[in-house]
Amino acid sequence: MYILNTMEISLNGKTAVVTGGAHGIGRAMAECLHACGASVYIFDIDQTPLEFPAQLVSCDVTSRDSLSAAFDISGVPDVLLINAGTGIVKSLDETTRDVWDKTISLNLTAAFETLQIGAARMKAAGRGGSIVLTASTNSYDGEENLIAYNATKAGVLGILHTAANELGPFGIRVNAVNPGLIRTRLTQSAFDSPEVIREYFRAIPMGRGGEPSEVAKAAVFLASDWAGYITGATLLVDGGQMCCKFGPWKDGEAEFVDGAWRRVT
Numbered sequence: 001m002y003i004l005n006t007m008e009i010s011l012n013g014k015t016a017v018v019t020g021g022a023h024g025i026g027r028a029m030a031e032c033l034h035a036c037g038a039s040v041y042i043f044d045i046d047q048t049p050l051e052f053p054a055q056l057v058s059c060d061v062t063s064r065d066s067l068s069a070a071f072d073i074s075g076v077p078d079v080l081l082i083n084a085g086t087g088i089v090k091s092l093d094e095t096t097r098d099v100w101d102k103t104i105s106l107n108l109t110a111a112f113e114t115l116q117i118g119a120a121r122m123k124a125a126g127r128g129g130s131i132v133l134t135a136s137t138n139s140y141d142g143e144e145n146l147i148a149y150n151a152t153k154a155g156v157l158g159i160l161h162t163a164a165n166e167l168g169p170f171g172i173r174v175n176a177v178n179p180g181l182i183r184t185r186l187t188q189s190a191f192d193s194p195e196v197i198r199e200y201f202r203a204i205p206m207g208r209g210g211e212p213s214e215v216a217k218a219a220v221f222l223a224s225d226w227a228g229y230i231t232g233a234t235l236l237v238d239g240g241q242m243c244c245k246f247g248p249w250k251d252g253e254a255e256f257v258d259g260a261w262r263r264v265t
């Protein structure tokens, strides 16, 4: 088939689950899935009401029982976005066993169990589907004061590759988005500090941070039929941060205005 029937991404008739969809990137993912026609279920510990029609399911993804009960409510997903996560900023010396365990539990173990439970149900239903993990640019780099976080996001790539391998024969694709610095409550303090973002964004070819909707669109693309022959892939959503060593923005040639670098003309 060489002719597209439509130029829109359509998820009409599909059931989509997003973990950690009450805020930030996950919330934007849920909105985007809804805009593409999916019936959306959000698994989250936070039950703050939404302004768009998605079903909020009370779920602590670090509990296997809670996850199973949530999937009982959503039914079998066609699209599963495994996104819940957190980052605790601590130096190597300050990273206690408790910080390490909490980060591994939410970012890595819960991602594994969400995928394991969701994929088992998708396989049993026999209608294929698509899974997208939220990894990070920190899957690759060693940003300081985030050793536990970085370990989990590198680990997510291990889950990605193995799951794509094992689930391909069932028609289930597995991919990941790798966001750079995205404006959410997790990162708002950095965005609120002009000195921090001025230097941070100097190394980003796009000259600015990202918005949750920009990650959501990439994830929904990967989840959709438009990515029908893509599995085991990672998609950086980082304004080009990972492609350069020092970045293109130099004083004299550029200025930092309203939170973004722009060329001086």
Ligand SMILES: NC(=O)c1ccc[n+]([C@@H]2O[C@H](COP(=O)([O-])OP(=O)(O)OC[C@H]3O[C@@H](n4cnc5c(N)ncnc54)[C@H](O)[C@@H]3O)[C@@H](O)[C@H]2O)c1
Residues within 6 Å of the ligand: 019, 020, 021, 022, 023, 024, 025, 026, 043, 044, 045, 046, 059, 060, 061, 062, 083, 084, 085, 086, 087, 106, 134, 135, 136, 137, 178, 179, 180, 181, 182, 183, 184, 185, 186, 187
């Ligand atoms: N913001 C960034 O710059 C950035 C960059 C790269 C990757 N990420 C990743 O994106 C994902 C979302 O981060 P965000 O910035 O939107 O954070 P956020 O704090 O805005 O949202 C996280 C969501 O996860 C939910 N959550 C937390 N613990 C949970 C649990 N135990 N069970 C169920 N839900 C739970 C929260 O209630 C919240 O709705 C995370 O995996 C994070 O590591 C974020």
